[in-house]
Amino acid sequence: MAMDEGDRYPLAVAAITEDTYMDDVITGCDTLEEAKKLQIQLEGMTSSGGFRLRKWASNCAEVLYGIPEENLAIRASEGINLDPDPSVKFEIPPINPDEVLTKRQVLSIIATLFDPLGFIGTTITAAKVFMQLLWTLEDEDGKRINWDKPIPSTVDRCVIIPQAMEIEIHCFSDASMKAYGGCLYIRSQDQDGNVKVQLLTSKSKVAPLKSQSIPRLELCGALVAAQVLEKVLQATKLTVRTTFWVDSTCALRWIQASPSTWSVFVANRVAKIQAITEGCEWRHIAGADNPADLVSRGIGPKEILNNNFWWHGPSWLAQDRNTWPISVNLLSEGVFEEEKRRTAVVTSASAVEEFNEWFISKSTSYTVLVRCIAIWLRLMRSLRNSRENRSTGFLSSDELRKAEFVLIRKVQKEAFPEELKAVRRNEPVSRRSPLRWFLQALRRFIARRGRCTDLYSDNGTNFVGARNQLQELFTLWKERQHRDQVSRFCADEGIEWHFNPPSAPHFGGLWEAAVRSAKHHILRVIGYNPVTLEDMNTLLVQLISWLEPLNNLFPKKICERCQQID
Numbered sequence: 001m002a003m004d005e006g007d008r009y010p011l012a013v014a015a016i017t018e019d020t021y022m023d024d025v026i027t028g029c030d031t032l033e034e035a036k037k038l039q040i041q042l043e044g045m046t047s048s049g050g051f052r053l054r055k056w057a058s059n060c061a062e063v064l065y066g067i068p069e070e071n072l073a074i075r076a077s078e079g080i081n082l083d084p085d086p087s088v089k090f091e092i093p094p095i096n097p098d099e100v101l102t103k104r105q106v107l108s109i110i111a112t113l114f115d116p117l118g119f120i121g122t123t124i125t126a127a128k129v130f131m132q133l134l135w136t137l138e139d140e141d142g143k144r145i146n147w148d149k150p151i152p153s154t155v156d157r158c159v160i161i162p163q164a165m166e167i168e169i170h171c172f173s174d175a176s177m178k179a180y181g182g183c184l185y186i187r188s189q190d191q192d193g194n195v196k197v198q199l200l201t202s203k204s205k206v207a208p209l210k211s212q213s214i215p216r217l218e219l220c221g222a223l224v225a226a227q228v229l230e231k232v233l234q235a236t237k238l239t240v241r242t243t244f245w246v247d248s249t250c251a252l253r254w255i256q257a258s259p260s261t262w263s264v265f266v267a268n269r270v271a272k273i274q275a276i277t278e279g280c281e282w283r284h285i286a287g288a289d290n291p292a293d294l295v296s297r298g299i300g301p302k303e304i305l306n307n308n309f310w311w312h313g314p315s316w317l318a319q320d321r322n323t324w325p326i327s328v329n330l331l332s333e334g335v336f337e338e339e340k341r342r343t344a345v346v347t348s349a350s351a352v353e354e355f356n357e358w359f360i361s362k363s364t365s366y367t368v369l370v371r372c373i374a375i376w377l378r379l380m381r382s383l384r385n386s387r388e389n390r391s392t393g394f395l396s397s398d399e400l401r402k403a404e405f406v407l408i409r410k411v412q413k414e415a416f417p418e419e420l421k422a423v424r425r426n427e428p429v430s431r432r433s434p435l436r437w438f439l440q441a442l443r444r445f446i447a448r449r450g451r452c453t454d455l456y457s458d459n460g461t462n463f464v465g466a467r468n469q470l471q472e473l474f475t476l477w478k479e480r481q482h483r484d485q486v487s488r489f490c491a492d493e494g495i496e497w498h499f500n501p502p503s504a505p506h507f508g509g510l511w512e513a514a515v516r517s518a519k520h521h522i523l524r525v526i527g528y529n530p531v532t533l534e535d536m537n538t539l540l541v542q543l544i545s546w547l548e549p550l551n552n553l554f555p556k557k558i559c560e561r562c563q564q565i566d
Helices: 010-018 032-048 103-111 121-134 214-236 249-256 264-276 292-297 301-305 308-312 335-339 351-361 366-384 397-415 417-424 434-449 460-465 469-478 480-493 505-526 533-553 556-564
Strands: 087-090 153-156 164-175 179-190 195-206 241-246 281-284 454-457 496-499
Touching: 010 032, 103 121, 121 179, 121 195, 121 292, 121 301, 164 214, 164 292, 179 214, 179 292, 195 214, 195 292, 195 308, 214 241, 214 249, 214 264, 214 292, 249 264, 249 281, 351 397, 366 397, 397 417, 505 533
Parallel strands: 164 241, 241 281, 454 496
Antiparallel strands: 087 153, 164 179, 179 195
């Protein structure tokens, strides 16, 4: 109905969708004119759906003008009128001092204290503490006493100043060994500079029987205040500046640090508080200025009735922000160390390997991995440079190449730690190093095929696209020490090594054709089935014998070149 008729009755939409419980609409307005319009729109919207609202009631009689008497909740003929006084009234029935009370009766009396907004939270705290004490009572046999063995006030309902230009929420929390909790105040200011501070709600909890430190209870109180704020924001849809006030520097320090810094008890509550109060300001005050102290201690109904400190908060809150208390140095208390998380750190030679395995496993592909590293490198450069010199836009090829080099160096540290140490000390690499495999493969090639005068191969950058062993080969080939060793070996054997230009595979057309023929036969013989090393060697030798006669199909000069590059 609200969706269908929303354009015709805009004021009624919010009341129907947000202020309706079952078949009752409980809503209100700031002015008499707005309330009359809302009543008319509600009547029109519901009538268009085929039903009419009944039992109308208001504390302002003018709003009900024109409504038939049979549709009123309280008819004039009954001689009953709603109190027009815009205030909330609480009445606690007096208890007969001569009456013998039981736990059941006490709990029944406490249950009559219906206070959903927490206006008399301090009194309810005292009642909860008293009920908790009853659970510790024992009879003469040392057994817990069973269930059957042997207050009026007025509160201003309007919490925001008329024509408010600025609205803030201030949350206070505190704790004692008996209870903890928090209270929320609305601070509003009109265009003339008039400020109104009014209690909005409060909530309290009895401290557990298992003893906890005061700082921990203070943290629990801060969590209660944060949870109450969450409920208030959900109900009011307000988007206003919010400030939290605590009188415990220890709890404040916990809240302002990372949850992982603290023990499990503190970390869990800090994480919840930070999630709820993101964007809010946390400040410190003296205990004497904290109205939540009344929540934690509890006071009687007579003390709360005219308690301006409770209803309107500390006096400085209605003054200019410059007069508010300044937070103290949070490093002055030594309780922080008691709640710091104790972590055992074990280091080993496989730390690099474990990091690489974890780091690489986070990416779905090699391309994504390189791009992630490139973005992080750009971020680090941006943090060191001024705004004008920061890189923006798409990643460049140079950034991707540098990111790949970073990744290669990480893998080198894992695969060749001893070789890197030797290179840094300008010492020769051990003969047992896998980096010497390449020279051994070249010696086997010459021994098997004969000494050649010219050797042709792709440029080293073509190995970049390879993986696993080919990636190691590319890393090896880029090292000056290795290239010097290969150059010396080729010079001694009378071999001249030719490199194709980078990114030019068409320069190797002759051997690319031979590779293609070899791949064709390998795939037709074994496909993608796993084979032993002996089977693979046998197949490759047979392929060589099959491909050798192809040399007769080329001119002599080309045949000689083919033999040289076999």
